[in-house]
Amino acid sequence: MTGEWLTQAIQAVLVLACAPLLTGVTRKIRARLLRRRGASVIQPYRDLLKLIRKEAVVAENASWLFRVAPYVMFASTWVAAALVPTFATGLTFSAAADLIVIVALLGTARFLLALAGLDVGTSFGGIGSSREMMFASLAEPAMLMAVFTLSLFAGSTQLSSISTYMLGPDAGLSISIALALIALVIVAIGENARIPVDNPATHLELTMVHEAMILEYSGRHLAVIETAASVKLLLYLSLIACVFVPWGTAVSGAGLLAYTIGVVAYAAKLAVLGFLLVVFETAIAKMRVFRVPDFLGVALMLGLLGTMLLFVSRVSR
Amino acid sequence: MSALDTDIAHLLAGALVLVSFLLLYQDRILALLNFFALHACVLALSVAWQAYVQHAPHLFITAAIALLFKGVIIPVALYRIVVRLGIHRTIEYAVSPGPTMLFGIALVALSIVVMMPVTAAEGAFVREDLAFALSVVLLGFLMMVTRRNAVSQVIGFMSLENGLVLAATGARGMPLVVEISVGFSVLIAFIVVGIFLFRIRERFDSVSLEALDMSRGESS
Numbered sequence: 001m002t003g004e005w006l007t008q009a010i011q012a013v014l015v016l017a018c019a020p021l022l023t024g025v026t027r028k029i030r031a032r033l034l035r036r037r038g039a040s041v042i043q044p045y046r047d048l049l050k051l052i053r054k055e056a057v058v059a060e061n062a063s064w065l066f067r068v069a070p071y072v073m074f075a076s077t078w079v080a081a082a083l084v085p086t087f088a089t090g091l092t093f094s095a096a097a098d099l100i101v102i103v104a105l106l107g108t109a110r111f112l113l114a115l116a117g118l119d120v121g122t123s124f125g126g127i128g129s130s131r132e133m134m135f136a137s138l139a140e141p142a143m144l145m146a147v148f149t150l151s152l153f154a155g156s157t158q159l160s161s162i163s164t165y166m167l168g169p170d171a172g173l174s175i176s177i178a179l180a181l182i183a184l185v186i187v188a189i190g191e192n193a194r195i196p197v198d199n200p201a202t203h204l205e206l207t208m209v210h211e212a213m214i215l216e217y218s219g220r221h222l223a224v225i226e227t228a229a230s231v232k233l234l235l236y237l238s239l240i241a242c243v244f245v246p247w248g249t250a251v252s253g254a255g256l257l258a259y260t261i262g263v264v265a266y267a268a269k270l271a272v273l274g275f276l277l278v279v280f281e282t283a284i285a286k287m288r289v290f291r292v293p294d295f296l297g298v299a300l301m302l303g304l305l306g307t308m309l310l311f312v313s314r315v316s317r
Numbered sequence: 318m319s320a321l322d323t324d325i326a327h328l329l330a331g332a333l334v335l336v337s338f339l340l341l342y343q344d345r346i347l348a349l350l351n352f353f354a355l356h357a358c359v360l361a362l363s364v365a366w367q368a369y370v371q372h373a374p375h376l377f378i379t380a381a382i383a384l385l386f387k388g389v390i391i392p393v394a395l396y397r398i399v400v401r402l403g404i405h406r407t408i409e410y411a412v413s414p415g416p417t418m419l420f421g422i423a424l425v426a427l428s429i430v431v432m433m434p435v436t437a438a439e440g441a442f443v444r445e446d447l448a449f450a451l452s453v454v455l456l457g458f459l460m461m462v463t464r465r466n467a468v469s470q471v472i473g474f475m476s477l478e479n480g481l482v483l484a485a486t487g488a489r490g491m492p493l494v495v496e497i498s499v500g501f502s503v504l505i506a507f508i509v510v511g512i513f514l515f516r517i518r519e520r521f522d523s524v525s526l527e528a529l530d531m532s533r534g535e536s537s
Contacts, residue, residue: 173324175331294414298342301418305338305425309331312429312445 007259008092012082015238019081019230020044022237022274029278044230048223056219059120069116070221073109074228080105081235085242087262088250089160097159099147102239103140106191109228110136117213128212131289135190135197135209138296143187145303149180150243152310159239163246179306181244186299188236190292192229195281197292209289234270237277241269322370323442329363330449333483334425337456340476341421342414346468347405350392353472357387360479367486376486382500383482387475391507398511399468402518412463424455446487453480465525467517471510478503 024041031038058066083097091097114132117125151157153176154165165171190197193210214225242249248265250258287295336356343349361384368376399405428451436444457477461470481499517523 172320173328175328175335178328178331179335294342297415297418301338301422302335304422305335308422308426308429309334312433312448 004090004092007088007090008082011086011088011091012078014086015081015084015231015234016078016227018270019227019234020048022234022270023230025271026233026274026278029275030282033278033282044226048227051218051223051226052220054219056221058221059216062120062216065112066116066119066216067221069112069119070217070224070228073112073116074224074231076105076109077228077231077235080109081231081238083159084235084238085160085163085249086238087266088254088259089163090251091160094158094160098157099151099159099162100144100157102159102235103143103147106232106235107136107140109232113213113225116217120216122216124212124215128209128215131209132213135292135296138293138300139187139190142183142296142299142303143191145300145307146180146183146187149176149183149303149306149310152307153177153180159242163242163249164251166243166246167249174310176306176310177244179302179309181240183299183302183306184236184240184243186296186302188240189277189280190296190299192233192236194277196284196287196295199286237270237273238266241266241273245269326363326366326370326442327445329359329366330446330483330487333359333363333479334449334452334456337453337460337476337480338418338421340472341417341456341460341463344408344414346399346407346409346466347396349469349472350396350399353395353475354388354392356476356479357383357392360482361388363483364486379482379486379500383479386500386504387479391475391504394507394511395468395471398514402468402514404466404468407466409464409466409469417459417463421456421459424459425452428452428455443487447484450480450484450487453477453483456480467510467514467525471507471514474510475503475507 021041021044024039024044027043028038028041080102083091083093083102085091085094085097110132114129117129117132119125147157150162153174154162154171156162156165171177189195193199198209198211210229214222217225248261248269250262333356336352336359340349340352340356343352361380364376364383365380368374368380429448432444432448432451436447454477457473457475457480460473460476464470464473478499485499
């Protein structure tokens with residue numbers, strides 16, 4: 001019992017501590033691929049420190065929602081990230097670590113951010129919120145379809161059980177799982193405002209989505225939002241790693257060595273996934289905003305197809 | 318046949334359905350050609366795997382035919398035709414990808430619903446294979462229905478034929494002679510279509526099939 005609590009606590013701290021590092025590493029790799037030198041990998045930590053020290057400027061007509069939204073958003077993203085088994089399964093909140101709960105927590109965060117974007121009443125916030133909602137209306141069903149495919153396949157919606165099932169001998173190869181993986185990757189790219197959907201490094205009015213919503217924020221509020229964005233990226237990569245490449249994850253009650261292997265394997269998985277993400281990002285051009293629903297629609301379609309093909313294989317098994 | 322063998326066959330057949338969807342999604346002609354080549358390569362892989370699993374060496378020949386003709390010769394020839402016709406930058410917007418995709422999903426569901434009861438007596442392996450093959454055939458038809466450009470229609474037709482080959486390899490006992498003749502008839506059909514493409518262009522200055530409506534007296 002204490003072991004589970006300890007794992008859960010370490011895990012919660014770990015995701016928070018590692019998230020800016022992951023962002024820094026992806027930025028660094030991206031810069032190297034573009035033949036720039038790039039900032040140091042710990043630059044995001046320095047940025048966050050600087051932002052926390054600065055005064056938070058709040059618009060005159062901002063309501064309480066504007067001040068509260070960053071914290072609630074950060075809290076729900078962090079809780080969602082802490083629920084995903086990273087280096088070990090069998091966490092204290094395993095029973096609550098339901099994939100649907102994670103989708104709902106992320107949905108809450110998004111809802112608050114969109115409201116905060118609308119709150120001050122500037123046109124940029126409004127445009128960002130409306131675009132975010134347009135994407136969300138396709139990304140969330142797509143995510144849910146991928147989740148349903150996984151849950152039907154593994155017979156559970158709990159992440160620990162799915163991860164254990166994937167490690168077991170029953171899993172085998174399945175086209176449905178491949179489709180769910182592609183759908184989840186597309187959703188992850190869309191949700192984290194990565195390149196074909198949104199450019200995290202731009203402030204060009206015509207293209208920005210995420211940046212448009214947080215344009216009015218400064219100081220500690222901005223620091224909290226930036227951290228939440230990093231944690232969200234880490235969450236999606238951990239989710240993909242935990243479900244599709246579960247090898248090396250320590251099971252509950254294993255020895256210290258297993259946990260060490262788990263941590264090393266987790267770091268390796270994150271590094272590989274982050275590298276692949278950046279390579280994809282540098283290879284592809286940004287999409288027009290109105291092409292994005294097609295892109296996310298493909299994810300929805302793949303999720304649907306995966307669920308359907310699952311019934312073919314289920315009958316035959 | 319072990320579970321892993323079945324899983325890999327299932328994966329490859331499912332990948333063929335997926336590439337059919339990718340074909341439906343493409344709206345640029347050159348990308349369409351690339352994905353058609355990919356479609357043929359996946360088919361060749363799938364057939365080769367079946368040959369290995371079923372210990373049927375003649376299926377390797379089928380796989381080689383698929384790879385050589387449909388994976389290399391036809392895409393390259395179509396590429397040259399497209400460049401000579403000067404339509405390699407064309408973007409088609411006949412029906413937008415969203416509704417087409419949804420319709421395609423409905424077709425996959427239809428083929429599963431149709432094939433499952435019909436082949437109930439057969440083994441699991443044949444059943445899945447036939448369901449996937451029927452989906453690929455129906456998606457090929459859908460492609461021919463939704464596109465207006467003659468080149469895309471040719472690709473729709475060829476992908477449909479790939480579905481037939483998949484069905485033939487899944488159900489054991491298709492003679493090699495039949496497969497070779499099917500392969501050649503597709504090649505001949507392709508040559509005929511190629512000639513017709515140029516004839517159509519000479520006559521109407523375009524390979525969009527809307528131009529044909531006029532000569533049938535259907536234009537508004």
